[in-house]
Amino acid sequence: QKEVEQDPGPLSVPEGAIVSLNCTYSNSAFQYFMWYRQYSRKGPELLMYTYSSGNKEDGRFTAQVDKSSKYISLFIRDSQPSDSATYLCAMSTGGGNKLTFGTGTQLKVEL
């Protein structure tokens, strides 16, 4: 079993839809949770960063962390074609330790 599980998709939604992306994990020591967006042939771009459990909102993006369920989510409101990309969840135990990534979910927002 992988430490971090993420549905690879592809996930196809119409423009304007609310998108829900999720990851589950098995290591209860993870404390720092990130979501990255990666366009084809580009490096990942940090979207959201959350420490421990809770919600964080930034514009159209909301990140949720439920440590009791070992489950994290990223919600995208009013999705746009420019949101079409691969979304990677990542997490670490802290102390400068390496990130553990999900496999990434490919999202396509259609006109």
Next chain:
Amino acid sequence: GAVVSQHPSRVICKSGTSVKIECRSLDFQATTMFWYRQFPKQSLMLMATSNEGSKATYEQGVEKDKFLINHASLTLSTLTVTSAHPEDSSFYICSATRTSQETQYFGPGTRLLVL
């Protein structure tokens, strides 16, 4: 911001030659830099972690004599692929962290093609 650059963005070389990739943090000092490779439609695979002034720590299965990492300053790390072969063709991405922060900021990546 937290901008990380990589150079070159793409390189084509002949089998047996060595290729050097540079990773720079442009607007912050990076105590730690990471090197990843990524195959098509796959997630990032960590190759090594480098701290300024120290030897890099390589992940299991990554040949340290083949992938030489130098982290000479707080803003520059280099990855040299020595005696490159076609199976080394991949997308190489670096990332950097600020002091006391957990988030990694990624460079745009370098696409290496070995003929």
